[in-house]
Amino acid sequence: MPDHTKRAHPARENARTDPAPADWSPETLRAALGRASQWTIDYRRRVGEFPVFPAIEPGQVRSALGERPPKEPEPFERVLADFDAHIVSGLTHWNHPGFLAYFSSSTRAPSIVAELLIAAVGVNAMLWRTSPAATEVERTAVDWLRQAVGLPASFSGLILDTASTATFTALLAARELAGTRVRADGLAGGPALAVYTSEQSHSSVEKSALAAGLGHRSVRRIAVDEAFRMRPEALEAAITEDLARGVRPTMACATIGTTSTASVDPVEALAAVARRHGVWLHVDAAYAGPAAMVPEQRARFRGWETADSIVLNPHKWLGTSLDCSVLLYRDVAPFRESLALTPTYLESEDDETDLMDIGLALGRRFRGLKLWVLFRCVGTDGLAGTMRRHIAMAEAAADRLTEGGVFELAAPVSFSTICFRAASGGDPATEDRRNREILARVNAGGRSFISHTELGGRYVLRLSVGSVHTEERHLDEALEALHRAAADLSPGEPA
Known part of the structure; x- marks a missing residue:
């Protein structure tokens, strides 16, 4: 019989003689962190000097990065230099104080530090036992947010990546609660389902219906009033009509702060x-x-405490770094019933606290830490103060924007968002072209970045104050650029 005890396996022999490259030494890590932290401080100080939107062509950044991965390690200082030279110059700078285009995702300094700590500990919070503190920090931070916005203790929740994921997760719970038995039997042969949402709601509602297998035709876009708010009587009529046709109403989505007009x-x-x-x-x-x-905005949220689920994004107005979207719910059971699936190797006695059972993802980042750090380092008074200042800035900007009659509001100013257009009384197509050109000229200037939407079939300009870095002077620049562009493009001049 051959003697297998005296010869090492070739793979094991190679493992002893040819070890994998080691990670950075503590000294190398310290030096790299020092460079990265200094770069971060410098960037935040000079971010306003960059064009908000880069003047580059598609593929330009990629061509500068190299076609093949490097075989040998390179020093971090060289990597950082290339990052600064080739990547930062190709970014749209969401932290720029002139970023007024979309709902801002600017980053407060405490969140940057929290992201470093999250990366350092590198935990996966899928189960309570895979990182007990990560689960409990998340639950604490979510409950602090619940208290801060005045929702009752009957709500609990968790942190997902984006509002789109949160809405999709809520729709799956609603679909299961509607008695469709989709989890067990699938959609085939079941009743037709319907989802109701405003004409002004975010596209994620329709996307969720697609992903949940309900199909695009299941979505009912409910009419809005003159202030772009969903009409309750139209929702009632749509549900009644579906019930008469044998369609099962599944979920209605109301919005507090629609994407176009807020x-x-x-x-x-x-x-x-x-x-x-x-x-x-x-x-x-x-x-x-x-x-x-x-406090003075709280009345606008009347009724949301009766909802089955709510999504809020701290990575927008609160300045928590992407990604951090909080899904709140009054009853966890439909969420677990729709997707909970625990293989034997993940079973534990702590299943009720396992957040992986809510939503599609198994792996879970330690997102709760940055929300907890945000509350600790800024406080609810500081957070509310920033939003109050942004709302006041937007209201004042709207007044200045419409002075003289060059611009007119296209929707009521809501929260910190303004929808407006330059109007001349000319034909709609010419006016729309003029507004498109005004937006293009303002954005090409590099100091301000605004966006657009469509209301009533007309092209509308849109400005939203939400960056923690935006001050009055940055709004002044944007308003001056808008008036300058409008003056350069007189109503009778072709755009």
Whole structure:
């Protein structure tokens, strides 16, 4: 019989004689962190000097990065230099004080430090036992947010990546609660389902219906009033019509702070309609939800406490770094029933605290830490103060923007968002072209970045104050650029 005890296996022999390259030494890590931290401080100090939007062509950054991966390690200082030279110059700078285009995702300094700590510990918070503190920090931070925005203790929740994921997760719970048995039997042969949302709601509602297998035709876009708010009587009519056709109403989505205009749906009235028909009510407050911390804004949220689920994004107005989207719910059971699936190797006695059972993802980042750090380092008064200042800045900017009649509001100013257009009384197509050119000229200037939307079939300019770095002087620059562009493009001049 051959003697296997005296010869090492070739792979094991190689493992002893040819070890894998070691990680950086503590000294190398310390030096790299020092360089990275100094770069971060310098960047935040000079971010306003960059063009908000880069003047580059598609593929330009990629061509500078090299076609093949390097075989040998390079010093971090060289990597950092290339990052600064080739990558930063190709960024749209969301932390720029002139970033007024979308709902801002600027980053407060404490969140940057928290991200470093998250990367350093590198935990996966899928189960309570895989990192007990990560689960409990997340639950604490989410509950602090709940308290800060004035929601009752009947709500609990967790942190997901984005509002789109949160809405999708809520729809799966609503679909299961509607008695469709989709988890067990799939959609085939089941009743037709319907989802109701405003004409002004975010596209993530439709996308969630697609991903959940309901199909695009399942989405009912409910009409809005003159202030772009969903009409409760139109929701009632749509649900009644579907019930008569044998379609099962599944979820209604109301919005507090719509993407285009930041309009606020009448949640209290919509909730009454949803309750009457046993329909799940989801509230998309991704942008504006944190503003419930501001006492004088709290009345705008009346009725959201009756919702089945709510989404708020601290990575927007609160200045927590991407990604950090909080999904709140009054009953966890439908969420677990829709997706919970625990293989034997992950079973534990702590299943009730395992956040992996809510949502599609198994692996979970330690997102709760940066929200906890944010509350500790800024406080609810500081957070509310920033939002109050942004709202006041937007209201003042709207008044200045419309002085003299060059610009007119296209929607009521809501929270910190302004929708407006240059109007001349000419034909609609010419006016739309003029507004497109005004936006292009302002954005090409590099100092301010605004966006656009469409309301009533007309092209509309849009400005939203939300960056923690934006001050009055930056709004002054944007308003001056807008008036200058409008003056250069007189109503009778072709754009």
